[in-house]
Amino acid sequence: MTATRPSHPRRSQAERSAATRTRVLDATVASLLEKGHAATTLAEVQQRAGLARGTLLHHFPTRAALMVAVVEEVAARRLGVLGERAGAEARASAHERTGPQTGPQTDTRTDPRTGWDAAVDLVQADLADPVFLAVLELWVAARTDPDLRSVLGPVERRVFATVHATVAGVVGDEDPRVATLVQFTVDLLTGAAMTRLVDPSGSAQARVVERWRRALPVLLGRADADTWL
Amino acid sequence: MTATRPSHPRRSQAERSAATRTRVLDATVASLLEKGHAATTLAEVQQRAGLARGTLLHHFPTRAALMVAVVEEVAARRLGVLGERAGAEARASAHERTGPQTGPQTDTRTDPRTGWDAAVDLVQADLADPVFLAVLELWVAARTDPDLRSVLGPVERRVFATVHATVAGVVGDEDPRVATLVQFTVDLLTGAAMTRLVDPSGSAQARVVERWRRALPVLLGRADADTWL
DNA sequence: CAACATACCGTCGGCCTGGACTGTTTGTGA
DNA sequence: TCACAAACAGTCCAGGCCGACGGTATGTTG
The missing domain is CATH 1.10.10.60 (Homeodomain-like)
Structure with missing residues (x-):
């Protein structure tokens, strides 16, 4: 044949x-x-x-079925990309700085590069991705759309849980403060991402993220409260 | 006649x-x-x-004109309520605790009640108000609606500036870290408020806010990093 | 090869939307 | 008192949307 x-x-x-x-x-x-x-x-x-x-x-x-499928598809993509990036980060940190692959903006002269820097990058990369705006559309639409709502709730809860677990895995979860600090980071960056709706340039957003990156060691007791700004 | x-x-x-x-x-x-x-x-x-x-x-x-008017009206109301609450707070702190008027959930036994507690309350009250959800609808709609966008941008920038100034006035602005911490607080609580779209109960939200309240003194050097959690 | 299942396609009707239009009542200035 | 302006009301129409339907092409199965 x-x-x-x-x-x-x-x-x-x-x-x-x-x-x-x-x-x-x-x-x-x-x-x-x-x-x-x-x-x-x-x-x-x-x-x-x-x-x-x-x-x-x-x-x-139906249109609703399409949107539901989009919700699941986008969630799957986000988690896939997140896991991929986390894996790359884990490999990079395992090689212990063989070369400046990711290359953040400024050379972190005080500390080589903590796991928290990677964690912030991870979350920020997810929120800076344009697809986050699509997710935002779905979130807001779901608030007044029962069909969307019923499927988006469980899906996003799974996303949240996976994000937390992944990020915690990057920074190591022996410290009891990790869970809360991850939550802080996610919420803070989410709020900062909202600013893009009003100010698309995102300059204020970048400044806040950078400062949060420097504030984190203080909350972990690794830096003094006078040094982070 | x-x-x-x-x-x-x-x-x-x-x-x-x-x-x-x-x-x-x-x-x-x-x-x-x-x-x-x-x-x-x-x-x-x-x-x-x-x-x-x-x-x-x-x-x-036209419909667009109606929405524009709503944007301005809601912004004015938010700022009015904010100023009102800030004024009440200022009067209460001037009387130096004559009575527990506002009465937060738990008695803050370590510290009487710092200006930052009031600041967090102020921001949280604004974001917990249902009208914030209406504002959110307008934000998201403005992203893809030029008419709304052109009016919402300037208005919200004014709102942001006023909020920052008001909150900074409550905590006192002699410390150079105040501006950044206010930004942290606003962004963090905004992000936490977004969680309500997925989890309407808001239990996670309240927990995060409470912990942030306790983390703030650490970033100000008034508390040790081991005590906030 | 034949029969069936499924991917793909174009059109139609019902519904709702926003905005234009004319008409009516009420307040204000001359 | 009269004339004008503005608040208030009801009706109509063009356009866009969703979903149903009948029809065709392509792959799969017996």
């Missing part, structure tokens, strides 16, 4: 289906970013994905 | 106009809270305000 003819790369149904599915989800996230949740209509998504209307509703029978 | 007949409390045009205007704005904020920005239609607002359709469009010729 001429099943696997290389000249004609006829994909199987499963492959085709998965491909268009991801195309739809990518298009939806992009629309969420550019147009927001309310303006992310089926027509908009269909046009971006380059599909026909019926195709869209074949994969996702 | 029967102009000022007390039995018929006929309000002047200016009074009537102002009254319906605030009714419309109140109804819009309420709808923003319950239904969100996208579902806050003219019909919804009209129905809540108990007015005819034409009346609404007489005061606010």
Whole structure:
């Protein structure tokens, strides 16, 4: 049988289906970013994905189903990227500074580079990613949309838990203060990220993050309260 | 002429106009809270305000104009309440604890009550107010709505500046670390407030705020890093 | 090869939205 | 007292949205 003819790369149904599915989800996230949740209509998504209307509703029978799928997809991506970055960080710290791969802005002259620096980078990288804005759209929409709400609650709780566990793994969790400090860091950077909605330049945001990075050792008792500013 | 007949409390045009205007704005904020920005239609607002359709469009010729007015109105209210609370706090601290008026949850047994406790209360009261959720709707909507964006940017910058100045006034601004710590507090509590979108109970939120309250003295050098948790 | 299942496509109707329009009542100035 | 302005009210229309439906092409199974 001429099943696997290389000249004609006829994909199987499963492959085709998965491909268009991801195309739809990518298009939806992009629309969420550019147009927001309310303006992310089926027509908009269909046009971006380059599909026909019926195709869209074949994969996702309703708009709500599409949004639910986006929530799960985005959460999975975020956690995947997070784990990837954490793994890279773990390998880098295992090699104990073989080379300045990540290269933060300024050479940290006092301390080589604590696990907390990596932790802050980890959280900040997640929140600075444009996809966070898409997540924000979904959060706010979920507040008044029961369908979204019912699925977004559990998903985001899992995300939070995984983020905490991952970050705690980077800094080491023997200290009882770690959990609270991770929470501080996540909340503080989240709040700072909100500033981007009002001030898109993000200059104030960067300054706050940098100062928080220097304040953390004080709360751990590794630095004096007079030195962090 | 029967102009000022007390039995018929006929309000002047200016009074009537102002009254319906605030009714419309109140109804819009309420709808923003319950239904969100996208579902806050003219019909919804009209129905809540108990007015005819034409009346609404007489005061606010377009939906965008209505939202702009809401942005300014809500900002003014927030700042008004903030100043009021700050004034009450200043008077209370001037009387130097004549009575436990505000009465926070637990008796702060170590320290009587620092200015920072009041500052945290001030920020937290603002963010815990339901109207913050309405503001959040407008923030997120403004990200993809140029009309809203152009007016919300300057307004919120003014709000930020006023909040910082007010809070700094409560704690005293001789210490150079005050500005940064106020920023930390605002951002941290803002991020914690975001958690309510996912976990409406807000239990985690309260815990974080309480711990931040105890962490602040450490960053000011007034407490040891081992004592705050 | 035949029959079926599934991916893909285009069109239609019902619904709701925002804004324009005309008409009515009430206050104010000449 | 009269004339004008402004608050208030009801109706209409174009446009966009979602979801249902019937139809076609492609892959899979017996």
